[in-house]
Amino acid sequence: MALSYTTAAATPTTITVAGTRVFLGTTATDPTTDTYTEIGGVLTIPSFGPADAEVKVECVNQPVQRAKGSTDYGATTMTAARDRSDAGQVALVAAQGVKAGNYNLRLVFPDGVSGRSVLTSASHGTLVDVKVQVATAMEKRDGPNNVVTLESNLFINSAPIITAAT
Numbered sequence: 643m644a645l646s647y648t649t650a651a652a653t654p655t656t657i658t659v660a661g662t663r664v665f666l667g668t669t670a671t672d673p674t675t676d677t678y679t680e681i682g683g684v685l686t687i688p689s690f691g692p693a694d695a696e697v698k699v700e701c702v703n704q705p706v707q708r709a710k711g712s713t714d715y716g717a718t719t720m721t722a723a724r725d726r727s728d729a730g731q732v733a734l735v736a737a738q739g740v741k742a743g744n745y746n747l748r749l750v751f752p753d754g755v756s757g758r759s760v761l762t763s764a765s766h767g768t769l770v771d772v773k774v775q776v777a778t779a780m781e782k783r784d785g786p787n788n789v790v791t792l793e794s795n796l797f798i799n800s801a802p803i804i805t806a807a808t
C-alpha cells in the first residue's frame with residue numbers, strides 16, 4: 643500500500659507580539675465604527691478566548707458523562723508602565739469607574755503593511771475586537787528596580803471579532 647502525503651498550500655504567517663498596539667474605545671455597539679484611543683506603555687498583551695464550563699452527570703451505576711455548559715470568554719490582566727499623562731491610560735482608569743456597559747477593546751497586530759501595526763481606514767494589521775468591562779485599574783509599586791505599573795483586570799464579555807490584515 644502506497645502512502646500519500648498532503649502538503650500545506652502555504653507556510654503559515656507567524657505574528658509577533660512585539661509591535662502590537664492596544665486601543666480602548668467607547669461603549670458604542672459597533673466596534674468597527676468606534677473611536678479608539680491607544681493605551682501607551684503596554685507591557686503585557688491581554689489573553690482571552692472561549693472556554694466552556696464542564697457539566698458533569700455522575701450516576702451511581704454508570705460512567706461519568708460530561709457536556710459543555712456556558713461559554714466564558716475570560717478575564718485577563720493587562721499591565722502598562724504607568725504614565726498619568728497617557729490618554730489611553732486615563733481612559734482605562736475612567737472606564738473602571740463605570741459600573742455598566744462594555745467598552746470596545748482593540749488589538750492591532752504588526753502583520754499589516756510594512757510589518758507594522760498601522761491603523762488607518764485603508765491599511766491595518768490584523769484587528770481583534772472584544773467587549774470588556776474594566777474591573778480594576780490599580781497602580782502597582784514593587785521594589786526599587788521596577789517601574790510603577792497600571793494593572794487592569796478586564797472582563798471579556800464577547801467573542802473576539804477578528805479582521806484580517808490589509
